[in-house]
Amino acid sequence: MKKIIKYVMTDILRNRIVLIYTVFLFITSLSMFSLEDNVNKGLLSLLNIILIIVPLVSIIFSTIYVYNSAEFIELLVSQPLRRKSIWLSLFTGLASSLALAFLVGTGIPVLIYQANNIGFMMIAMGILLSIIFVAIAMLAAVKMRDKAKGIGAAILLWLYFTLLFDGLVLFLLFQFADYPLEKPMVGVTALNPVDLGRILILLQMDVSAMMGYTGAVFKDFFGTYTGVMVSFVAMFMWILFPLWSSTRKFNRKDL
Amino acid sequence: MIIATNVTKSFGKLKALDDVSVTCNKGECIALVGPNGSGKTTLVKTILGMVVQDSGFITFNGNNILHHWKYRDQIGYMPQTGRYPDNMTIGHVIDMMKDIRGKEAILDEELFASFDLQSLLNKRMRTLSGGTRQKVSATLAFLFSPAVLILDEPTAGLDPVASEILKEKIRKEKKKGKLVLITSHILSELDDLVTQVIYMQDGKMLFHKNIDELRSETGEEKLNRAIAHFMTKN
Numbered sequence: 191m192k193k194i195i196k197y198v199m200t201d202i203l204r205n206r207i208v209l210i211y212t213v214f215l216f217i218t219s220l221s222m223f224s225l226e227d228n229v230n231k232g233l234l235s236l237l238n239i240i241l242i243i244v245p246l247v248s249i250i251f252s253t254i255y256v257y258n259s260a261e262f263i264e265l266l267v268s269q270p271l272r273r274k275s276i277w278l279s280l281f282t283g284l285a286s287s288l289a290l291a292f293l294v295g296t297g298i299p300v301l302i303y304q305a306n307n308i309g310f311m312m313i314a315m316g317i318l319l320s321i322i323f324v325a326i327a328m329l330a331a332v333k334m335r336d337k338a339k340g341i342g343a344a345i346l347l348w349l350y351f352t353l354l355f356d357g358l359v360l361f362l363l364f365q366f367a368d369y370p371l372e373k374p375m376v377g378v379t380a381l382n383p384v385d386l387g388r389i390l391i392l393l394q395m396d397v398s399a400m401m402g403y404t405g406a407v408f409k410d411f412f413g414t415y416t417g418v419m420v421s422f423v424a425m426f427m428w429i430l431f432p433l434w435s436s437t438r439k440f441n442r443k444d445l
Numbered sequence: 446m447i448i449a450t451n452v453t454k455s456f457g458k459l460k461a462l463d464d465v466s467v468t469c470n471k472g473e474c475i476a477l478v479g480p481n482g483s484g485k486t487t488l489v490k491t492i493l494g495m496v497v498q499d500s501g502f503i504t505f506n507g508n509n510i511l512h513h514w515k516y517r518d519q520i521g522y523m524p525q526t527g528r529y530p531d532n533m534t535i536g537h538v539i540d541m542m543k544d545i546r547g548k549e550a551i552l553d554e555e556l557f558a559s560f561d562l563q564s565l566l567n568k569r570m571r572t573l574s575g576g577t578r579q580k581v582s583a584t585l586a587f588l589f590s591p592a593v594l595i596l597d598e599p600t601a602g603l604d605p606v607a608s609e610i611l612k613e614k615i616r617k618e619k620k621k622g623k624l625v626l627i628t629s630h631i632l633s634e635l636d637d638l639v640t641q642v643i644y645m646q647d648g649k650m651l652f653h654k655n656i657d658e659l660r661s662e663t664g665e666e667k668l669n670r671a672i673a674h675f676m677t678k679n
Contacts, residue, residue, distance in 0.1 A: 260528070270515055271514065271517075
């Protein structure tokens with residue numbers, strides 16, 4: 191398994207896209223901090239980058255990478271290797287290189303300007319989101335045989351998690367405005383890793399007051415130690431479930 | 446050595462393999478023949494575990510291949526169209542395969558030398574012609590001196606010289622008592638190689654016969670005549 195990870199990693203590094211992504215993250219993060227005189231404002235702008243750009247790059251790059259590795263996968267499958275280890279190595283290679291890109295690109299500037307709880311939470315969320323969206327991308331790629339369809343599905347999934355889901359939640363909130371939905375909302379959040387990440391970071395920043403009564407409920411839940419633990423577990427489920435599902439599918443796939 | 450029992454595989458509505466049962470033993474050189482789309486490649490790929498059958502099972506030395514993935518280190522496979530990662534060079538691909546197979550295998554670099562791949566070592570896979578790709582595929586198939594050789598259309602795309610080298614190599618390996626499985630629809634080139642013939646059509650195995658048996662039955666000396674005889678009879 192180690193050998194395959196090595197080949198995947200060198201291939202990704204040779205690809206240069208991940209390198210460009212790292213530089214992009216580094217420059218934007220640095221400029222966010224130096225443009226704003228208030229470090230907190232810089233963090234807020236950076237938050238949006240983490241919640242939108244990171245999932246986008248992770249999901250699109252991984253989907254395309256899996257499709258482009260079709261030959262590589264085919265070559266390996268006819269060799270004495272377990273299918274599971276081929277697939278998991280591909281995941282490990284992709285996830286670790288994208289997480290590393292984030293750690294270098296955004297992690298370093300954040301640690302320079304904001305080496306506290308907020309900063310650490312931000313880095314943790316960025317890394318988790320990178321890995322989650324690699325897992326989701328691999329599920330999309332293994333389900334669709336057609337490349338164009340697969341990339342389309344990846345883009346739609348990204349749209350759903352970053353935009354549509356919030357729209358749906360807002361719609362539900364307005365439709366059922368007469369009912370006390372604040373507590374169920376906490377549960378609904380777990381259905382979207384991007385929202386989980388956003389809330390965990392915002393609560394560290396103490397701006398939850400801006401979120402009204404729901405914010406208070408969130409603070410009550412996510413502000414506690416168990417709340418944070420539960421949301422981390424939920425995020426790990428977002429890695430494990432797509433990964434498990436795609437591995438199962440890949441085990442029976444015809445090449 | 447390889448026993449397939451009632452293997453069935455459908456791609457959507459198309460039945461690529463329909464209740465196929467085959468037994469392949471050591472020292473045999475089996476030709477898998479049949480028209481295009483008769484399921485030859487699918488059968489080969491199910492034996493390799495690249496295609497997962499819908500029903501039936503395949504055993505390799507008595508172990509069900511679904512659970513014993515290790516058996517593939519005893520197989521050298523030459524695909525019909527070798528597809529390799531575009532940005533790797535020939536050298537990279539060969540090194541990677543050596544790395545994956547581990548050190549236990551005895552390397553057989555005869556084809557590597559006779560195809561003169563040394564001079565092409567730094568060429569990227571995407572720049573290669575179809576024939577050179579086939580040479581790489583053939584080299585990789587024989588490289589680890591496997592007990593079983595599965596060759597899918599081995600000489601398609603090779604020039605006459607290379608094709609002769611490859612056939613000579615197959616003959617040599619056959620003499621060593623290896624199981625060789627060749628699919629082809631160019632029958633004339635198999636004449637002096639094969640000991641058995643499996644004929645497939647529309648996913649069904651029509652017959653599995655010894656070549657001498659086939660010859661005496663049809664009264665034809667040449668393999669393609671014999672097969673043609675059979676096809677017109679059906």
